[in-house]
Amino acid sequence: MFIVFDGMDGAGKTTQLHLFVDWLRDAGQEVATCKDPGTTKLGIEMRALLLGHHPVAIDVRSETLMFMTARAQLVEQFIRPALHNGKTVVCDRYVFSTVVYQGYGGGLDPETIWGLNDFATAGLMADLTFIFDLDAKIAMSRLGDSLDRMESRSEDYFRRICTGFVAESKRWPTGVELIDASRSIDEIQSHLRQLYLDHG
Numbered sequence: 001m002f003i004v005f006d007g008m009d010g011a012g013k014t015t016q017l018h019l020f021v022d023w024l025r026d027a028g029q030e031v032a033t034c035k036d037p038g039t040t041k042l043g044i045e046m047r048a049l050l051l052g053h054h055p056v057a058i059d060v061r062s063e064t065l066m067f068m069t070a071r072a073q074l075v076e077q078f079i080r081p082a083l084h085n086g087k088t089v090v091c092d093r094y095v096f097s098t099v100v101y102q103g104y105g106g107g108l109d110p111e112t113i114w115g116l117n118d119f120a121t122a123g124l125m126a127d128l129t130f131i132f133d134l135d136a137k138i139a140m141s142r143l144g145d146s147l148d149r150m151e152s153r154s155e156d157y158f159r160r161i162c163t164g165f166v167a168e169s170k171r172w173p174t175g176v177e178l179i180d181a182s183r184s185i186d187e188i189q190s191h192l193r194q195l196y197l198d199h200g
Contacts, residue, residue: 007132010139032082037070046070060106104164
């Protein structure tokens with residue numbers, strides 16, 4: 001199974017991902033974890049360019065294609081081989097992030113981005129996607145001072161991101177779950193585990 005944790009920066013998805021992966025492993029599953037962008041050598045280089053603070057200006061279209069490049073490599077070099085070998089793959093971000101951050105946040109057409117994603121991934125979508133939803137102000141307050149290039153953007157940008165994740169999640173009748181990230185860590189984790197069991 002291919003599972004994705006996605007949603008707002010500051011919503012706690014990475015904390016929940018680690019707890020969820022530990023639970024799967026305790027249950028005897030062989031789990032491969034990855035990060036988008038990241039994990040592969042190319043993905044790590046692209047991540048540094050995309051999220052690092054540097055003097056290189058990146059246009060939103062270039063930004064979108066860079067995410068696609070990293071994702072294409074991740075799918076072919078890591079995700080597909082892991083799935084082929086019977087592993088459960090759990091990924092920190094995937095397709096929804098680009099549709100929302102560069103679409104709703106950056107002003108590009110979400111449908112165009114979906115098409116590019118389909119090409120980059122050769123149509124590979126997650127079996128189950130958890131999208132973490134949290135008020136933009138609360139999410140920003142959780143980020144602290146060490147912000148990457150994306151996290152440093154305005155509150156208005158984050159409000160558009162919040163709206164985008166909710167809107168895009170509603171387009172999928174199955175396999176995409178919108179998670180209320182305002183609840184306690186234990187409540188959220190319990191909910192994720194039940195959704196996973198129900199899905200399986």
